[in-house]
Amino acid sequence: MERSNQSAVKMMTLAAMITALTIVMGLMPRIPLLLIPVPIVLQNMGVMMAGDMLGTRYGTLSVGIFLLLVSLGLPILSGGLGGAVVFLGATGGYLVAWLFAPLVINLIKNVLKGKIKNQLILSLLSVWLGGAVFIDVFGAFWLAIQAPMPLSTAMFSTLLFISGDTIKAILVIIIANRLEKIVHLN
Template identity: 55%
Template sequence: MKRSNTTRLLTLSAMMVAILIILGLFPGIPLGFIPVPIVLQNMGVMMSGELLGPRYGTISVGLFLLLAFLGMPILSGGNGGMAVFIGPTGGYLIAWLFTPLLIGLLINRFQIYNKSWIFELLILLLAGVIFIDLVGAIWLSYQSHITLIAALISNLAFIPGDLIKSALAVIIVRRIRKAMHLSLF
């Protein structure tokens, strides 16, 4: 039984890498006032933590980021390579690696999957949106030589879209869990 569950989780991990790549096919929306676009891939990162838990969610996002680091053009807009990780978006990408870990741990700790979807959405907003934007703003501030306050204020432009992406992630993952009869992590 354990081997079957591990196989299922590895298969879902590969599926999440594919979903992250597919979400990268949609070009980012440039904001103009900061060099960081609005992208859909962070929704896939949050879904990884929700669906796969802390271990396999982090593995899937880590594999995706490794492929991007090695130069595969799988980030939004066909970007990839080491330069992306040291550019203005680097902090967001590094935060992506830890996001499934945080989401999975919080969902496990509070057993959110047995409760209303609103609790799961709150976890995504805290461990997904706020964490990613905070780490991204810190790196953006350092890399772009702007104040941290200015970087944090510029990140407010991401919040409306992130709210929508978080709600969609919860809806999609809950349907996948139900359809596949997944017991969490």
């Protein structure tokens, strides 16, 4: 097998593994918030990891397959949820943002690449901005429409997620850094 084919197979295998990991993260119970109808979940770590480790193409593939399985009705979201109807609910904007997060993470990484020399800081900032802030802000727009609530209230509610998502981004970078050494991505 050619080197490029081996690389593609390796990346598709890793994408499948991160999709499976995202599904497993759904087994962790969701934490409901009293102020808004959007819970705290662990699965966005899988999305962040897909964007950081797999890049735009394979990261989007991994998240896209996960969301396709959700839309087909598999109860793989936290709390055992699944089906196309979840995309119409209060969390729909967050789920749609998940699909675009690998692209945003890698766009930010490419823009900052020449400005930030430390690879861990570059990855952390990219994952945090693209995998936490972007998703939370995008989701808040949909929440404002769906809830319905004023956009300012929906945006303010994003603050409920930022500290936890920051911790998740740090954990993703630590885990991804170790995994990349094991699977020889770098």
